[in-house]
Amino acid sequence: MQPIDPQKWLRNKARISPYEIAFWIAALIIPYAFFPNYLALASQIAATAIFCIALDLIIGYAGIISLGHAAFFGLGAYAAGILSQKGWGEPISGALFGAIFAGFCGWIVSFMIVRVQHLALLMITLGLGFLLVELANTLDWLTGGSDGLLGIDTWNLFGVFKFTFWGYTAYGYTLGAAFLVFLLCRRLVNSPFGLALETIRENPQRTTALGVPNRARLQKVFTISAAIAGLAGAILAQTTETVSLDSLGFQRSADIAVMLILGGTGRLYGAILGSIIFLVARDQLSGMNPQYWYFWIGLLLMIVVLFMPRGILGGLEKIKSKLSTKPNQKVDGA
Amino acid sequence: MNALETRNLNKAFGSLVVADDISIQLPKGARHALIGPNGAGKTTLINLMTGALTPDSGSVLLGDQDITGLESNERVKRGLGRTFQINTLFPELTPLESTTMAICERMGVAQNWLSPLANQTEAIDEAFGLLTQIGLADDCTKPTVDLAYGQQRLLEIALALATKPKVLLLDEPAAGIPKSESAALFEAIADLPKDISVLFIEHDMNLVFTFASSITVLVQGKVLVEGTPDEIAHDPLVREVYLGGADHG
Ligand SMILES: Nc1ncnc2c1ncn2[C@@H]1O[C@H](COP(=O)(O)OP(=O)(O)O)[C@@H](O)[C@H]1O
Ligand SMILES: [Mg+2]
Numbered sequence: 001m002q003p004i005d006p007q008k009w010l011r012n013k014a015r016i017s018p019y020e021i022a023f024w025i026a027a028l029i030i031p032y033a034f035f036p037n038y039l040a041l042a043s044q045i046a047a048t049a050i051f052c053i054a055l056d057l058i059i060g061y062a063g064i065i066s067l068g069h070a071a072f073f074g075l076g077a078y079a080a081g082i083l084s085q086k087g088w089g090e091p092i093s094g095a096l097f098g099a100i101f102a103g104f105c106g107w108i109v110s111f112m113i114v115r116v117q118h119l120a121l122l123m124i125t126l127g128l129g130f131l132l133v134e135l136a137n138t139l140d141w142l143t144g145g146s147d148g149l150l151g152i153d154t155w156n157l158f159g160v161f162k163f164t165f166w167g168y169t170a171y172g173y174t175l176g177a178a179f180l181v182f183l184l185c186r187r188l189v190n191s192p193f194g195l196a197l198e199t200i201r202e203n204p205q206r207t208t209a210l211g212v213p214n215r216a217r218l219q220k221v222f223t224i225s226a227a228i229a230g231l232a233g234a235i236l237a238q239t240t241e242t243v244s245l246d247s248l249g250f251q252r253s254a255d256i257a258v259m260l261i262l263g264g265t266g267r268l269y270g271a272i273l274g275s276i277i278f279l280v281a282r283d284q285l286s287g288m289n290p291q292y293w294y295f296w297i298g299l300l301l302m303i304v305v306l307f308m309p310r311g312i313l314g315g316l317e318k319i320k321s322k323l324s325t326k327p328n329q330k331v332d333g334a
Numbered sequence: 335m336n337a338l339e340t341r342n343l344n345k346a347f348g349s350l351v352v353a354d355d356i357s358i359q360l361p362k363g364a365r366h367a368l369i370g371p372n373g374a375g376k377t378t379l380i381n382l383m384t385g386a387l388t389p390d391s392g393s394v395l396l397g398d399q400d401i402t403g404l405e406s407n408e409r410v411k412r413g414l415g416r417t418f419q420i421n422t423l424f425p426e427l428t429p430l431e432s433t434t435m436a437i438c439e440r441m442g443v444a445q446n447w448l449s450p451l452a453n454q455t456e457a458i459d460e461a462f463g464l465l466t467q468i469g470l471a472d473d474c475t476k477p478t479v480d481l482a483y484g485q486q487r488l489l490e491i492a493l494a495l496a497t498k499p500k501v502l503l504l505d506e507p508a509a510g511i512p513k514s515e516s517a518a519l520f521e522a523i524a525d526l527p528k529d530i531s532v533l534f535i536e537h538d539m540n541l542v543f544t545f546a547s548s549i550t551v552l553v554q555g556k557v558l559v560e561g562t563p564d565e566i567a568h569d570p571l572v573r574e575v576y577l578g579g580a581d582h583g
Pocket of ligand 2: 376377378419
């Protein structure tokens with residue numbers, strides 16, 4: 001047996017694979033070249049993927065389950081939307097404003113989140129979503145209430161590229177943001193901090209006995225995650241030029257959790273894959289029969305959870321590793 | 335000055351008294367055995383020392399510092415390490431990752447979220463050295479859940495050592511591993527640097543009498559008797575209550 005080189009082993013684990021490069025190139029080219037009529041959908045998918053990656057950080061890596069993460073998505077959306085409505089429509093600074101605002105709110109909420117677990121955690125995150133929807137509804141002079149936030153005007157990207165109905169600029173902008181967020185999160189999960197999160201998820205009792213201040217670590221990742229969710233919301237607000245109450249609501253929180261579970265938690269690409277599958281399927285299926293759409297999602301969710309507990313991407317990885325070990329087993333048997 | 339000391343610790347779960355006025359001293363460099371029948375409160379005492387449980391009254395001192403009010407993780411930072419009677423590990427992660435994380439935390443770099451883990455070469459090398467020393471080097475890149483039970487027991491100890499403890503509390507380190515291997519495990523514990531003070535819980539009296547420099551016998555949450563292995567072996571009370579009885583747990 002080859003002696004193990006621990007540094008190399010850890011480095012390889014975090015290495016960029018050719019599949020990843022191929023994926024991002026495809027994500028840039030395919031929608032522009034082959035589906036120019038679907039660029040609005042593609043932007044929506046990219047923004048949702050950002051949101052889903054944010055959720056993966058807390059659920060997949062840190063083990064904090066949330067049914068209310070749309071709260072931060074919506075806060076970011078309203079922050080950027082209102083900023084634009086009040087006269088500052090520069091997209092990049094607006095998106096960062098939404099992210100920082102949502103991150104700040106996430107930091108406040110994190111003090112509560114890290115003190116509870118299991119059912120209490122679900123209820124707190126759920127309650128947070130309900131509360132914010134009602135708050136946004138009540139503050140209709142600011143948010144537009146149930147009519148939604150109108151009058152958002154997003155200026156040209158870099159002062160040059162106009163956001164048009166066709167979504168050329170929107171997709172480039174959103175995909176670029178998704179790529180940057182992905183790079184940042186990839187760094188995070190492969191850092192010492194990322195490893196510490198995984199150990200807390202696996203066994204908080206043990207990390208405590210190793211000197212880890214669990215709560216502080218979890219607060220940090222929750223804040224980062226809230227900021228990224230806010231960024232996603234802000235970008236969607238800017239590119240669609242509207243924000244509605246349901247951007248904060250339970251349905252969106254549940255949808256994003258479903259996407260993450262479908263794609264596979266704790267692997268970043270699962271979040272991306274889940275967003276693509278969910279939104280493409282919704283676009284196609286709900287065209288046929290809108291009421292039926294959740295029937296199929298429900299079925300798919302149950303099948304995936306039963307037969308692929310690590311999600312579709314986890315299932316694919318398993319099949320791939322089975323195929324690559326098979327030849328060895330045959331040699332053993334011979 | 336003692337490495338670790340408890341003063342009049344009391345703890346009850348409802349009406350069940352599990353720690354009854356316990357005062358124990360662990361001198362520097364000690365190899366101190368804590369013995370007693372099942373349910374005597376041995377694990378509870380370790381939990382009170384580490385802060386996993388809060389005593390109803392009494393105090394815990396690490397060196398000359400009163401640590402009773404400190405959180406568990408802060409006590410670890412001050413040099414109080416432990417292992418668990420039941421494996422308390424990170425199933426999906428490898429021994430290499432688990433140990434590296436523990437060392438990163440000790441070095442104060444576990445907060446770092448913008449540089450790759452692979453750049454922590456010092457921590458990785460130390461982790462690998464520790465795993466080599468304890469005999470886990472060949473399997474250190476397998477998920478912990480795939481390791482043999484005995485290997486997981488070894489990882490328990492490696493993780494505790496990764497915190498560089500001044501005082502190490504071992505809760506039945508050899509529990510569940512074959513007798514032939516437990517002696518080797520205790521040899522490794524005996525070989526730890528002399529400035530680490532060790533308190534261990536163990537049921538095998540041969541191991542206890544071979545490796546302990548001093549012994550505390552705990553029965554129903556009370557210290558029954560304390561002394562050198564020789565004194566304990568010849569104590570009539572111990573013979574009656576514990577060594578002579580059928581119940582060794
Ligand atoms: N968290 C707890 N709540 C209630 N009772 C407990 C708890 N932990 C331990 N006990 C009880 O306290 C007693 C001492 O347990 P323990 O310290 O584990 O004993 P030992 O390690 O000596 O076998 C046992 O009767 C056990 O059932
Ligand atoms: Mg015990």
